[in-house]
Structures are given as C-alpha cells and as structure tokens.
Amino acid sequence: MNILVLLKQTFDTEEKIVLENGKVSEEGVEFVINPYDEYAVEEAIKIKEELGGEVTTISLGPDRFESAIRTALAMGVDKAILVDDPDVFGDEYTAAKVLTEVIKDQTYDLILAGYVAVDDASGQVPQRIADMLNIPIISTAVKIEIDGSNITVHRDVEGDTEILEAPLPVIITSQQGLNDPRYPSLPGIMKAKKKPLDRLSADDIGVSPDEVKAKTEVIETFLPPKKEAGRILSGEISDQGRELVQLLRSEAKVI
Amino acid sequence: MSKKVLVFAEGREGRVRNVSLEALTVAKKVAGGGEIVATVFGTQTDSFVESLAHHGADKVYVVNSPSLDQYIADIYKEAFMQVVEQVKPDVILLGHTPNGRDVAPKIAQALDIGMVSDNIAVDVLEDKIVFTRPIYAGKAFVKKIFNDGTILATIRPNNIPMGEPDESRTAEKVDISYTPSGNALRVQIKDVIRKASKGVDLSEAKIVVSGGRGSKSKEGFEKLYELADILNAAVGASRSACDEGYADYSLQVGQTGKVVTPDLYIAFGISGAIQHLAGMSNAKVIVAVNKDAEAPIFQVSDYGIVGDMYEVLPLLMEEFKKLLSESA
Numbered sequence: 165m166n167i168l169v170l171l172k173q174t175f176d177t178e179e180k181i182v183l184e185n186g187k188v189s190e191e192g193v194e195f196v197i198n199p200y201d202e203y204a205v206e207e208a209i210k211i212k213e214e215l216g217g218e219v220t221t222i223s224l225g226p227d228r229f230e231s232a233i234r235t236a237l238a239m240g241v242d243k244a245i246l247v248d249d250p251d252v253f254g255d256e257y258t259a260a261k262v263l264t265e266v267i268k269d270q271t272y273d274l275i276l277a278g279y280v281a282v283d284d285a286s287g288q289v290p291q292r293i294a295d296m297l298n299i300p301i302i303s304t305a306v307k308i309e310i311d312g313s314n315i316t317v318h319r320d321v322e323g324d325t326e327i328l329e330a331p332l333p334v335i336i337t338s339q340q341g342l343n344d345p346r347y348p349s350l351p352g353i354m355k356a357k358k359k360p361l362d363r364l365s366a367d368d369i370g371v372s373p374d375e376v377k378a379k380t381e382v383i384e385t386f387l388p389p390k391k392e393a394g395r396i397l398s399g400e401i402s403d404q405g406r407e408l409v410q411l412l413r414s415e416a417k418v419i
Numbered sequence: 420m421s422k423k424v425l426v427f428a429e430g431r432e433g434r435v436r437n438v439s440l441e442a443l444t445v446a447k448k449v450a451g452g453g454e455i456v457a458t459v460f461g462t463q464t465d466s467f468v469e470s471l472a473h474h475g476a477d478k479v480y481v482v483n484s485p486s487l488d489q490y491i492a493d494i495y496k497e498a499f500m501q502v503v504e505q506v507k508p509d510v511i512l513l514g515h516t517p518n519g520r521d522v523a524p525k526i527a528q529a530l531d532i533g534m535v536s537d538n539i540a541v542d543v544l545e546d547k548i549v550f551t552r553p554i555y556a557g558k559a560f561v562k563k564i565f566n567d568g569t570i571l572a573t574i575r576p577n578n579i580p581m582g583e584p585d586e587s588r589t590a591e592k593v594d595i596s597y598t599p600s601g602n603a604l605r606v607q608i609k610d611v612i613r614k615a616s617k618g619v620d621l622s623e624a625k626i627v628v629s630g631g632r633g634s635k636s637k638e639g640f641e642k643l644y645e646l647a648d649i650l651n652a653a654v655g656a657s658r659s660a661c662d663e664g665y666a667d668y669s670l671q672v673g674q675t676g677k678v679v680t681p682d683l684y685i686a687f688g689i690s691g692a693i694q695h696l697a698g699m700s701n702a703k704v705i706v707a708v709n710k711d712a713e714a715p716i717f718q719v720s721d722y723g724i725v726g727d728m729y730e731v732l733p734l735l736m737e738e739f740k741k742l743l744s745e746s747a
Contacts, residue, residue: 286534288524292524295529298602300492303517323614328491379533382562386560393720405731418703
C-alpha cells in the first residue's frame with residue numbers, strides 16, 4: 165500500500181497575526197504541521213503499520229517547510245518531496261496543478277490530506293487534484309477501513325456520519341476525530357534526519373510557471389477592528405442574570 | 420457590464436437554506452441587471468422554486484433525479500456541469516456548506532478556473548468583483564479579485580444580509596434530467612447515522628450557546644441544550660471540552676473546528692484560548708460566563724458575568740423563558 169500525504173506547514177493556532185507592510189508577518193512565529201494534515205500523516209502511518217508499504221509526503225512551499233516535513237518523517241513517514249520553487253507559488257489553482265504533476269510521477273493506492281489548512285482555509289486543493297487525476301474524493305473522514313482494494317470511510321457531515329465505500333485509489337481528507345497523532349520518538353527524530361527529502365523546482369516536474377499562473381489575487385490584507393472589552397456585570401448573581409437578559413433585548417437587540 | 424449569475428441552492432429540512440438566499444442577494448449585486456439563474460438538485464425541491472424567485476432568481480433549473488437526494492461529490496459535480504453547460508454563467512455562487520464547499524473546487528477544476536472560498540462580503544468596485552474572506556479563522560482578512568476567467572465563489576452562511584423577498588416575483592422553471600455516468604458511481608453510500616438532529620445547525624445558527632472546560636462533565640455539558648432549546652440556538656464547544664470528552668468534536672468552535680458568526684454567542688466556562696477566539700470573536704454580540712475574572716474571553720465579550728456557570732445557567736434559562744413568553 166503506497167500512500168501519499170499532502171502536507172502543509174502552518175502557523176501554530178495559538179499565534180496572533182501581525183501585519184507588516186500590509187502582509188502577514190512571519191517574524192518569531194512558531195510553525196507546525198497543519199493540524200488537519202497531521203491527522204492525515206498519522207492515519208497513513210497507521211495504515212502502513214498494518215498493511216505494509218510506503219508513506220510519502222508531498223508539499224509545495226518555502227524552505228521553512230522542512231521542519232514540518234522532518235516532524236512527519238520522525239513520526240514514521242518514509243520519504244518526502246518538497247517543491248520549493250517560488251516561481252510556482254500562487255493560488256489554489258496553481259498549487260493543485262503543481263501537486264498533481266508531482267503525484268503523476270508517483271505510484272499510489274491512496275492519497276490523504278487535511279480537509280482544510282488552518283491558515284487560508286480555502287479547502288480547494290484536494291478536490292481539484294482528485295478532479296485532475298480522475299479519482300474519487302471523500303472529505304472530512306473520521307474513520308477509514310481498508311479491505312483489499314476497497315476503502316470504507318466514515319464521513320462527518322454537520323455532526324451526522326455518512327458511511328461510504330469506494331475502490332482504490334481515492335483521495336481522503338481528514339477531519340478532527342480521525343485519530344490521535346503520535347509524538348515523534350527520539351529514535352524517530354534521529355532517523356528522520358537521514359530520510360530522503362527531495363527538493364524539486366518547476367523545471368524538475370516539467371511545469372512552466374506561466375501555465376499554472378494564479379487565477380486570483382490578494383489585493384488587501386487587513387486585521388479585524390480590535391474588540392473593546394465589554395461590561396462585566398456586578399451585584400447579586402440573580403440580578404446580573406436579569407440585567408443581562410434585559411441588555412440583550414434592549415441594548416444589543418439580539419433576543 | 421451585466422453578468423449572468425448561477426446560484427447553487429440547497430435545502431435543509433424541506434426549506435431553502437438561508438445561505439442560498441444570501442447567495443441570491445450577492446447575485447443581484449454582481450449581476451448588474453444580468454440574468455440570475457438558480458439550480459436545485461433532488462426530488463424534493465419543486466417547492467423551492469417559489470422562494471428562490473422571491474429572492475431574485477429569474478430562472479430555476481430543477482435537476483430532479485433520485486441520484487441527487489444524497490450528496491456524492493462526483494455525482495453532484497457531473498450534474499452541476501450539465502447545468503453550467505446549458506446556462507453558461509459568468510459568475511457561479513454556492514453556499515460554503517459541507518456540500519457546497521466540497522463540490523465547488525471540483526467544478527472550478529473542471530472549468531479550469533479560479534475560486535475564492537468562504538466569503539463574508541462581496542462588493543463591486545468599478546468593473547471588478549471584490550471578495551472578502553477570513554484567513555487564520557478570522558484573525559485577519561483578505562480582499563481578493565479574479566485575474567481572468569469565469570468567477571466562482573462560496574459564501575459563508577450568516578454574514579451577508581439576505582435581501583427582502585419580493586413575493587410578486589416568479590421564475591421560469593426548467594426541468595433537467597440527469598443520469599450518473601459509471602465514473603460518478605465509484606463512491607457508494609452505505610449508511611447515514613443521524614446524530615445532529617438535536618438542535619440547530621452550528622454554522623447557520625443566529626444564536627450559539629457554547630461550553631468549555633468549566634462544563635466539568637458530559638452531563639454538565641448536556642445542560643446547555645436546555646438553554647439552546649429555549650433560544651432556538653445551536654450548541655458549540657471549546658477544544659478543551661471536546662478533548663475532555665464532554666462534547667463531540669463536531670461541535671468544536673475554533674481555528675481547528677468550526678468558525679461561527681452568529682448574532683449572539685454565549686460562552687459558558689470557556690477561558691478563551693487564542694484558537695477558540697479565532698472561531699467566534701466575529702460574532703455580533705458575545706456574552707461570557709466564567710468563574711475566573713481574568714479569563715481572556717472577557718477581553719472580547721460585550722457582556723460578562725463572573726460566576727459559576729451552573730449557578731448562572733438556570734437563572735438565565737428562567738429569565739429568557741420569561742422574556743420570550745412575554746413577547747410571544
């Protein structure tokens with residue numbers, strides 16, 4: 165069973181966002197594996213441990229992605245590919261085209277990815293790739309079972325669970341609850357340093373930057389207005405309850 | 420220049436979803452007098468035509484096929500592409516719902532076009548359509564435009580005010596038949612386990628009642644449903660409440676989890692970790708109830724009560740009941 169995992173590095177979710185020259189500043193930011201991709205990595209390793217095979221992560225992003233990739237390798241991923249060529253950094257259209265070109269050169273039975281990344285949260289790339297590869301996609305998986313050449317997926321839809329079946333290969337995106345990602349072990353971390361990380365340019369994968377040029381463009385980045393701390397009510401608790409409900413009706417007008 | 424706009428309309432519990440009507444409001448704004456076409460899928464959607472007309476649809480393409488009664492990505496994409504080929508729209512809009520957000524990128528790819536997901540505002544500036552969307556779960560926002568090609572965007576529920584319905588409007592109904600190809604039948608649905616029947620959908624709710632670590636137990640957390648019932652609200656949870664097993668992960672509000680923007684968000688026993696605040700701080704009005712006066716949640720709340728949630732909860736239930744029965 166050869167499994168590919170699409171992996172993105174993101175800001176730690178406890179980071180605050182600071183703008184510098186109209187762009188999100190990366191100064192002093194703690195980076196992590198996108199939490200949803202981490203579920204995908206864990207699931208891939210679990211499947212490999214059960215059925216054998218190889219797990220490869222595929223990423224598109226700057227050099228700093230290496231730390232997230234090394235963490236995945238330390239968790240048990242076998243090898244990694246990073247397209248770190250800024251000529252092919254664009255929007256979701258660009259990313260999907262580039263990653264598809266990389267995937268086409270691999271042999272795979274299953275592709276796993278987070279259902280969304282916690283930074284841009286566009287949630288487009290796995291679907292776009294599925295369409296280009298002409299394989300099915302099942303999103304927001306909370307449970308995966310493989311039986312021979314078939315896969316059964318429990319999918320979370322607004323709290324309901326759908327149970328779906330498909331023939332391999334497929335793309336599955338992970339939802340929270342799929343598993344509990346492991347921490348890398350010390351020997352794992354040591355081994356990860358020597359595992360292969362293949363860095364590719366647009367040229368290496370045979371993509372011309374013009375063909376994958378972004379279709380959309382950010383024209384402005386801004387922070388939400390800072391929220392003023394509101395009123396802390398005082399007095400007897402029962403009076404506070406009454407006052408709150410009245411304020412919600414007469415002042416806030418939301419009830 | 421006028422544009423032809425296609426809106427994917429979805430139903431939930433026999434009614435058109437609010438977000439689909441909000442998308443029609445956007446359609447009117449960007450069409451510049453151009454034709455607005457809505458499309459609905461499945462066998463239970465005939466009654467939607469009237470409501471879609473009232474909200475601005477000129478034509479409604481009804482794809483009445485039992486294969487569309489359950490969502491499967493490949494099937495929905497194939498049926499949608501059939502509609503796109505007939506309508507030839509300049510702009511395509513969908514709600515950012517579980518189905519909308521899943522099928523939209525497949526349509527974008529099939530048309531080889533760009534897409535902007537999860538928009539909270541859409542404006543027309545000169546001849547450009549400008550989309551505003553959150554990044555980092557609302558810790559920041561970006562404005563995006565399309566460089567070329569057909570425009571495709573999803574609209575986040577409960578952010579763009581729905582226009583007033585015009586009950587005199589009617590729409591032309593166009594029936595379309597659809598049969599899935601073999602390719603679209605690769606994924607089979609085996610079963611659906613309904614768990615979410617309890618209460619209102621979190622992402623579209625006007626009021627969210629949410630519990631954190633302070634809920635102390637699963638039984639304690641369940642009490643929030645009693646308040647939610649009174650307010651017709653959805654129930655949410657913080658990551659700690661989910662990690663502790665008090666609540667299901669599907670209820671989690673935050674940067675991992677759901678981002679909600681209700682009119683009113685009431686946080687019980689939630690301290691306010693940054694990743695939780697990202698998921699709810701854009702709610703219009705925030706109420707926090709927490710024992711710890713120093714909890715960061717009070718920094719973003721409009722009204723705060725420092726106290727034990729189990730002391731405050733019954734009081735609020737009683738007061739809300741009184742108020743709502745007076746105004747009923």
